[in-house]
Structures are given as C-alpha cells and as structure tokens.
Amino acid sequence: MNKINSLILVFAMVIFGSFSAMAQIQAPALSPAASVSQIVGFTKISIDYSSPAVKGRKIFGEIEKYDVTWRAGANAQTIIEFSTPVSIGGKTLRAGKYSIFMTPAESGDWTVHLNSKAASVFAYMKEGKIDEEAVAKDDAIALKGTTERGGNTERLQYHISAEDNKIAKVTMAWEGVKVSFMIDTLVDQKMEQFKSQF
Structure with missing residues (x-):
C-alpha cells in the first residue's frame, strides 16, 4: 500500500509540476523586438525597434493618423545609433543614439524626425498621444523621407543598404508604405582627417 501511495504521490507531483511549467510559458510578443545593423564606410549604423503586424487592419490613416507624429515602431521608442559622426540632410550629427519618429x-x-535625446517615447506623451511640439523641440533633424506607396x-521592418559604402539608405517598410532617408557617413572627410595626421 505504501508503494502505491508513493507512486500516486510521485505521479501527482509530476502532473502538478507540468501544469506549473505550462503556466509560466508566455505567449509570443505581439510586436517582437527586432534589430538591424550595417557598417557603411567607417560607421556602424544600428536600429533597434519593435515589429508590429498589420493583421488585416488599416494602419496609416486609421490606427496611425495622418499628420500626427508616430514613434515609428511599437512598444518603446525606435532607436538608431551611429558609431561615428554622420551627415543627414546636410546637417552633421554626432555619434550616438537618436530616437526615430515619423x-x-x-x-x-513623410517627415522623419531624429530626436537627439533618444528619450523614452512615454516622455513625450500628453493626454494619451505624442506631444508633437515636445518632439520637435528635441529634434536633431527633421527631414522629408522619400515615400513610396504600394x-x-x-510586419514592420527596417533595412539599411550600403549604397556605395559611403552613403547608407535607411528604409522603414510597413503595410503599403516605404519611407527612406539617406545617411552620409563622411568617408571622404574622415580620410582627409586621417591623411592630415601624417
């Protein structure tokens, strides 16, 4: 009898342990974390973002309203990082991290904003939406991104292409839209600086 009771106890513990383990399993994230990086010239460009899916919804014009600044991803802010100074839209940006808003x-x-503080998107929330004036105040640069429709x-994606290994093209694609902007990694200027040291 003791043997049978012991077997029942062991069996119950195994079943209970299985249910406990199953209870700890989390469902996959609806907007999983994603990243992309590319070395262009002397510069490593990295983008960290969350990647939501369309799932049959109308995204732009409904969920993300036209003419309203958006965090260009989901969950937390989308971050782009440059390992060296770069030039975007004719303006030199220091090495470091920037938040992307669109x-x-x-x-x-579309307008692309690179925000110099790389602050949490929630730092810009006001009455349940992004405070566009606060974002604009912290813009390192705001420029028109080349926008293609069709x-x-x-699932939202970012791509970085190396072009001629001097100029990078960053593209955000989601639903039926692609928005791109160019980054000059200042290869020629950096080569001149290097030569001038000798």
Missing part, C-alpha cells in the same frame, strides 16, 4: 502624410513625403509589408 509624421505620416496621406500624400507626398505593395504590402505585413
């Missing part, structure tokens, strides 16, 4: 447009090109990208 302002969607129904027609024409096709469908189910």
Whole structure:
C-alpha cells in the first residue's frame, strides 16, 4: 500500500509540476523586438525597434493618423545609433543614439524626425498621444523621407543598404508604405582627417 501511495504521490507531483511549467510559458510578443545593423564606410549604423503586424487592419490613416507624429515602431521608442559622426540632410550629427519618429502624410513625403535625446517615447506623451511640439523641440533633424506607396509589408521592418559604402539608405517598410532617408557617413572627410595626421 505504501508503494502505491508513493507512486500516486510521485505521479501527482509530476502532473502538478507540468501544469506549473505550462503556466509560466508566455505567449509570443505581439510586436517582437527586432534589430538591424550595417557598417557603411567607417560607421556602424544600428536600429533597434519593435515589429508590429498589420493583421488585416488599416494602419496609416486609421490606427496611425495622418499628420500626427508616430514613434515609428511599437512598444518603446525606435532607436538608431551611429558609431561615428554622420551627415543627414546636410546637417552633421554626432555619434550616438537618436530616437526615430515619423509624421505620416496621406500624400507626398513623410517627415522623419531624429530626436537627439533618444528619450523614452512615454516622455513625450500628453493626454494619451505624442506631444508633437515636445518632439520637435528635441529634434536633431527633421527631414522629408522619400515615400513610396504600394505593395504590402505585413510586419514592420527596417533595412539599411550600403549604397556605395559611403552613403547608407535607411528604409522603414510597413503595410503599403516605404519611407527612406539617406545617411552620409563622411568617408571622404574622415580620410582627409586621417591623411592630415601624417
């Protein structure tokens, strides 16, 4: 009898342990973390973001309103980092981290904001939405990104292409939109600085 009771106890512990382990399993994230990086010239460019899916919804114009600044991803802020100084839209940006925000447009090109504080997106929340004036105040640069419409990208993605190994092209693609901007990694200037040291 003791043997049978012991077997029942062991069996119950195994079953209970299995249920406990199953209870600790978490469902996959709805907007999983993603990252992309590319060395262009002497500069490593990295982007960390969360990647939401369309899931049959109308994203731009409904969930993300036109002419309202958006965090260009999901969950936390989208961060781009440069290992050396770069030039974007004719303006030199120091090495470091920047938050990416975008302002969607129904027609024409979207506005891309690179925010110098790389602060949490929640630092810019006001009455449940992003405070556009606060974002603009901290912009290192705001420029028009080249915007293409058509096709469908189910899950938000960022791409970095090396172009001629001097100029990088960063593209955000989601739903039926692609927004791109160019980054000059200042290879020629850095080569001149290097030569001038000898």
